[in-house]
Amino acid sequence: MRRNMLSRKLSGFARLDDEDEALLNTISVRPRLYLKGEDVIGDGDVPDDVHLVLSGLACRYKLMADGERQITAYLIPGDFCDLHVAILDRMDHAIGALTETAVLDVPRQTIAALLARPNISRAMRLATLVDEATLRQWIVNLGRRSAVQSLAHLFCELRTRMESVGLVENNEFSLPISQKVLADTTGLSVVHVNRSLAELRKARLLAFSDGRMHILDAEGLDRLAGFEDDYLHLAGKSANSPADHV
Amino acid sequence: MRRNMLSRKLSGFARLDDEDEALLNTISVRPRLYLKGEDVIGDGDVPDDVHLVLSGLACRYKLMADGERQITAYLIPGDFCDLHVAILDRMDHAIGALTETAVLDVPRQTIAALLARPNISRAMRLATLVDEATLRQWIVNLGRRSAVQSLAHLFCELRTRMESVGLVENNEFSLPISQKVLADTTGLSVVHVNRSLAELRKARLLAFSDGRMHILDAEGLDRLAGFEDDYLHLAGKSANSPADHV
DNA sequence: CGTGTACTTGATTTAAATCAAGTTTGGTGG
DNA sequence: CCACCAAACTTGATTTAAATCAAGTACACG
Numbered sequence: 009m010r011r012n013m014l015s016r017k018l019s020g021f022a023r024l025d026d027e028d029e030a031l032l033n034t035i036s037v038r039p040r041l042y043l044k045g046e047d048v049i050g051d052g053d054v055p056d057d058v059h060l061v062l063s064g065l066a067c068r069y070k071l072m073a074d075g076e077r078q079i080t081a082y083l084i085p086g087d088f089c090d091l092h093v094a095i096l097d098r099m100d101h102a103i104g105a106l107t108e109t110a111v112l113d114v115p116r117q118t119i120a121a122l123l124a125r126p127n128i129s130r131a132m133r134l135a136t137l138v139d140e141a142t143l144r145q146w147i148v149n150l151g152r153r154s155a156v157q158s159l160a161h162l163f164c165e166l167r168t169r170m171e172s173v174g175l176v177e178n179n180e181f182s183l184p185i186s187q188k189v190l191a192d193t194t195g196l197s198v199v200h201v202n203r204s205l206a207e208l209r210k211a212r213l214l215a216f217s218d219g220r221m222h223i224l225d226a227e228g229l230d231r232l233a234g235f236e237d238d239y240l241h242l243a244g245k246s247a248n249s250p251a252d253h254v
Numbered sequence: 255m256r257r258n259m260l261s262r263k264l265s266g267f268a269r270l271d272d273e274d275e276a277l278l279n280t281i282s283v284r285p286r287l288y289l290k291g292e293d294v295i296g297d298g299d300v301p302d303d304v305h306l307v308l309s310g311l312a313c314r315y316k317l318m319a320d321g322e323r324q325i326t327a328y329l330i331p332g333d334f335c336d337l338h339v340a341i342l343d344r345m346d347h348a349i350g351a352l353t354e355t356a357v358l359d360v361p362r363q364t365i366a367a368l369l370a371r372p373n374i375s376r377a378m379r380l381a382t383l384v385d386e387a388t389l390r391q392w393i394v395n396l397g398r399r400s401a402v403q404s405l406a407h408l409f410c411e412l413r414t415r416m417e418s419v420g421l422v423e424n425n426e427f428s429l430p431i432s433q434k435v436l437a438d439t440t441g442l443s444v445v446h447v448n449r450s451l452a453e454l455r456k457a458r459l460l461a462f463s464d465g466r467m468h469i470l471d472a473e474g475l476d477r478l479a480g481f482e483d484d485y486l487h488l489a490g491k492s493a494n495s496p497a498d499h500v
Numbered sequence: 501c502g503t504g505t506a507c508t509t510g511a512t513t514t515a516a517a518t519c520a521a522g523t524t525t526g527g528t529g530g
Numbered sequence: 531c532c533a534c535c536a537a538a539c540t541t542g543a544t545t546t547a548a549a550t551c552a553a554g555t556a557c558a559c560g
Contacts, residue, residue, distance in 0.1 A: 068390070070390065072394070072398055072480065073480055076398050078393060092383050092386070096487060100484060101387075130341065134341055137338050137342055140386055143389035143390065144314070144326040144347060147324060147392050148318070148324045150393060151324045151396050151441025152324045154516095155515080196517090197516070197517050199517075199541090200515085200516055200517070202540065203516095206540085241343065401547080432505090433507070444507085445549075446549070448508065452508085452509095
């Protein structure tokens with residue numbers, strides 16, 4: 009059986025046994041397609057199912073009173089949109105498709121079954137904490153990094169996350185998003201994003217065209233961005249044993 | 255028995271019965287004091303116990319390579335520092351005391367006992383989600399709001415959170431932090447924080463001196479900041495019943 | 501009393517926004 | 531097949547919000 013995206017992602021956080029894997033692979037049914045620009049979940053919605061991104065790219069975002077948009081997270085294959093909402097009253101932000109995106113509706117009882125397996129439960133909790141750590145990194149990005157560094161850091165993050173679910177080949181991955189989207193992510197203007205990208209290209213750190221991101225100098229990009237991948241807590245580097253969890 | 259801060263906070267998220275309350279109130283032993291500027295937990299630490307803020311004010315922060323600091327969250331009485339770390343390998347940021355702060359070391363097994371009670375468990379998960387929503391708001395703050403709006407939003411947030419644990423009287427609460435701390439929070443320079451504060455004072459929205467914050471015009475401040483308190487998910491406004499949780 | 505820390509205020513510089521034209525690309529229909 | 535159009539991307543000129551530089555003052559504390 010081909011491993012699905014969720015299984016790929018979670019196995020990066022905890023050792024999963026065959027039974028875990030089998031269970032994870034049973035949930036691959038009935039994906040729903042969203043076109044670029046469509047909302048997967050709207051701000052204020054009270055979704056019934058939990059949503060899992062299978063392919064494509066989505067984002068969390070908030071719309072401001074003046075119509076400006078601020079993106080707060082990218083969702084790549086293997087990410088849950090709203091594990092949260094099972095316990096929250098309603099969404100306090102929206103989820104939008106940045107590209108054509110396949111999303112799986114996972115019934116709550118399936119989630120409950122998954123969480124009943126200790127390894128999977130542990131991996132999912134870890135995934136939630138990584139989401140939180142990523143938000144903190146974004147705050148640092150917006151608060152203390154220059155435009156170029158901020159963009160560089162975003163690309164470092166995406167490269168690493170994409171890699172962890174096997175979507176990077178030859179330091180290259182699909183990223184069919186407009187400069188406006190990057191502006192909404194970094195809090196910059198489109199014009200300035202354009203100039204900053206030009207700078208990154210001129211420095212031969214990356215190539216970005218036709219919806220593909222090619223990292224030419226990963227180390228140089230990391231250095232420029234001050235990127236440290238430890239906050240993503242990848243691979244089995246954990247100091248705690250699986251039995252350790254509260 | 256006097257209710258402790260944790261009990262006060264959690265009862266805002268879920269209905270707690272007498273037994274829940276009793277259990278929560280048993281953990282009030284042996285608080286540890288930290289002086290202003292001391293680290294409660296350092297970046298990279300692997301803490302054994304979970305830490306609970308009882309009084310004072312602490313913050314999460316990251317130190318940059320150039321020595322700059324970015325604060326990513328404020329921790330007020332009733333907040334946990336590192337419920338996370340029980341499952342994570344090590345801290346990917348530090349916790350520092352912004353004022354003299356009393357912190358309780360809660361052994362993991364006590365946490366486990368608390369989580370075994372459904373209402374408390376639900377309230378704690380909700381608290382975690384609120385932390386995440388707050389991080390998203392900060393991203394919006396840094397990305398899309400002006401200096402004055404950003405500061406205003408921070409004060410709105412603090413007022414609301416302080417209120418929820420009973421630390422606000424007459425729209426006034428203790429906030430003995432320097433303008434440098436506000437600068438490290440908002441990603442601004444100290445000078446600009448100073449001028450922006452002056453603006454907020456001149457607009458008669460607040461008074462801030464001698465370590466006390468007095469909100470003079472709560473509604474005006476909310477309007478300026480674009481503050482909506484729904485992301486804090488306070489009071490029993492939940493659409494889900496306690497039995498609903500996954 | 502000095503001395504350091506926090507706060508203020510003014511002058512200057514700078515990073516990024518805004519304004520204003522472009523070009524390039526991809527799609528659509530005649 | 532080509533004319534037309536709308537996005538997305540570029541590039542240049544100007545403005546602006548905030549940073550930096552530079553001096554102050556007001557205290558608290560030893």
